[in-house]
Amino acid sequence: MEQRAKHFKKRDAILNCVKCTKVHPSADWVFAQLKPEISNLSLGTVYRNLALFKEQGLIVSLGTVKGIERFDGNVDPHVHFICNECGCVLDLESVGIPESLKESIGRENGLVVNNCTLTFNGLCSQCK
Amino acid sequence: MEQRAKHFKKRDAILNCVKCTKVHPSADWVFAQLKPEISNLSLGTVYRNLALFKEQGLIVSLGTVKGIERFDGNVDPHVHFICNECGCVLDLESVGIPESLKESIGRENGLVVNNCTLTFNGLCSQCK
DNA sequence: TTTGTCAATAGGAATTATTCGCATTTAGAA
DNA sequence: TTCTAAATGCGAATAATTCCTATTGACAAA
Numbered sequence: 001m002e003q004r005a006k007h008f009k010k011r012d013a014i015l016n017c018v019k020c021t022k023v024h025p026s027a028d029w030v031f032a033q034l035k036p037e038i039s040n041l042s043l044g045t046v047y048r049n050l051a052l053f054k055e056q057g058l059i060v061s062l063g064t065v066k067g068i069e070r071f072d073g074n075v076d077p078h079v080h081f082i083c084n085e086c087g088c089v090l091d092l093e094s095v096g097i098p099e100s101l102k103e104s105i106g107r108e109n110g111l112v113v114n115n116c117t118l119t120f121n122g123l124c125s126q127c128k
Numbered sequence: 129m130e131q132r133a134k135h136f137k138k139r140d141a142i143l144n145c146v147k148c149t150k151v152h153p154s155a156d157w158v159f160a161q162l163k164p165e166i167s168n169l170s171l172g173t174v175y176r177n178l179a180l181f182k183e184q185g186l187i188v189s190l191g192t193v194k195g196i197e198r199f200d201g202n203v204d205p206h207v208h209f210i211c212n213e214c215g216c217v218l219d220l221e222s223v224g225i226p227e228s229l230k231e232s233i234g235r236e237n238g239l240v241v242n243n244c245t246l247t248f249n250g251l252c253s254q255c256k
Numbered sequence: 257t258t259t260g261t262c263a264a265t266a267g268g269a270a271t272t273a274t275t276c277g278c279a280t281t282t283a284g285a286a
Numbered sequence: 287t288t289c290t291a292a293a294t295g296c297g298a299a300t301a302a303t304t305c306c307t308a309t310t311g312a313c314a315a316a
Contacts, residue, residue, distance in 0.1 A: 010294075027274080042295045047274065049293095064192045067303080068273070081239060092233060098246070105220060105248060111209060112256045115249040118226075120233060123240040138265075155303080170266045175303065177264095195274085196302070 010034075010041060014049045018059050019073035024080070024089035026068045062089060062117075081120045085127035092120065138162075138169060142177045146187050147201035152208070152217035154196045190217060190245075209248045213255035220248065 017030050025033075031046045050071060053059045062070045062080060065087045072089075077099055079092040097118055106113040122128075145158050153161075159174045178199060181187045190198045190208060193215045200208075200217075205227055207220040225246055234241040250256075 008293085040295075044275080044296070045294055051275090064195075064273095081233070081237070081241070084242070090237070090239075092237065094236065095229060095233065101223060102248065105209075105223065106250065108222065109209070109218075109220065110253040110256075111218075111248075112251040113209070113248050114212070114251075116247070117249070118246050119244070120230065120239075120241050121243040121245070122234065123242075125238040128238075128240045136264085168266070170268095172267075172304080173265055179304095192302095 010038060010045060011049050013038060014046055015053055015058060015073075018050070018053070018071055021073070022091065024062055024070045024072050026070055028068070030071075062119075065089065077116065079118045079120070081122070081124070083124035083127055084121055085123055088124055090124065138166060138173060139177050141166060142174055143181055143186060143201075146178070146181070146199055149201070150219070152190055152198045152200050154198055156196070190247075193217065205244065207246045207248070209250070209252070211252035211255055212249055213251055216252055218252065 013034055014030060017033055018025060021033075023029065027043070027046050027050055030050070031041065031043050034041055034046075050059070054061055054071070057075065059071050059073050060075050062072055064070070065082055068087075070089060074091070077097040079095040079097060081090040081092050082088075083090075095118070097116055099116060102113040102116055105111065141162055142158060145161055146153060149161075151157065155171070155174050155178055158178070159169065159171050162169050162174075178187070182189055182199070185203065187199050187201050188203050190200055192198070193210055196215075198217060202219070205225040207223040207225060209218045209220050210216075211218075223246070225244055227244060230241040230244055233239065
C-alpha cells in the first residue's frame with residue numbers, strides 16, 4: 001500500500017470514492033467529488049479508471065439511468081430501486097437475488113449465465 | 129383504423145415492427161427494417177415515435193445494451209437474458225417476475241414501485 | 257376543387273456522454 | 287542523474303440521441 005501511495009494516488013482516490021458512497025455514482029459525480037481535493041484531475045482519468053475497475057471486478061456497472069452509466073462499489077449481488085423522476089438509486093437490502101436460478105437457467109436454455117440483476121422502478125420517497 | 133390508415137402509416141409501421149419481432153430491437157434496427165419499404169423514412173421519426181410509444185406504455189424499454197437502447201413490444205412482465213458478447217436479448221419464459229413484491233417493497237420503503245425487471249447476463253448458445 | 261389548419265415528418269444540425277490519441281508527468285529502478 | 291513504463295491531462299473525435307425548422311399530408315370547411 002505504501003509502495004503505491006503516490007503513484008496510484010488518483011486511481012485509489014477514484015476507487016475509494018465509488019466504494020465509500022451509496023449514491024451509485026456516475027463518472028461525472030465521481031469527478032465532481034474529487035476535483036476540489038485533486039485540482040489537476042481530469043474527467044478522462046475517471047472514465048479510464050472506472051472502466052478498469054469494472055473489468056477487474058472491483059466495481060460493477062448498473063447500466064444507464066437517463067442515459068448516464070452508474071456504478072456500484074458493492075459487488076455483492078443485491079437488489080436496486082431506481083427512481084424514474086430524479087434518477088437516484090437505492091439498495092433494497094431485504095430482497096434477495098435469485099442467484100440459485102443461474103445454474104438451472106443456463107442448463108435448461110443452453111446459456112452461460114454469469115450474472116443476475118433484479119431492479120425495481122418507480123418514484124422514491126422524495127419524488128412521489 | 130381505416131381512418132388513420134394513411135395519416136399514421138409510418139407511425140403504425142414502427143409500432144408494428146417492434147410488436148412483431150422477438151429481437152428486442154434498437155431504434156436503428158427498426159429503421160433498417162423499415163427503410164427498404166418506406167424509402168422516405170427518417171431515423172428521427174423512429175426515435176420520436178419509439179419515445180412516444182414508451183410514454184404511452186405501448187412498448188417498454190429494456191435499457192441499454194452496449195450503449196444502445198433496446199425496446200420490447202411485449203409489455204407483459206417477463207424475464208430477459210442478455211448476451212454480453214453479441215448483445216442479443218432473449219426471453220426466459222420459464223422464469224417468473226416477482227411482481228408480488230412490488231406492493232410490499234413500496235410499503236416497507238416508502239416508495240412507489242411501478243415496475244420490476246429481472247435480467248440474466250452471460251453468453252448465449254452461439255457465443256459461449 | 258380549393259384553401260386553411262395542424263399534426264407528422266425529413267433532414268441535418270446540435271447536444272452530450274464517452275472514448276481516443278498523444279504529449280507530458282511520475283514513480284521507481286539502474 | 288538517467289531511463290523506462292505506466293498513469294495522466296487535455297483536447298479532439300465518436301456515436302447515440304435529441305432538437306430545430308421547413309415541408310408534407312390528411313382532413314374539414316368553403
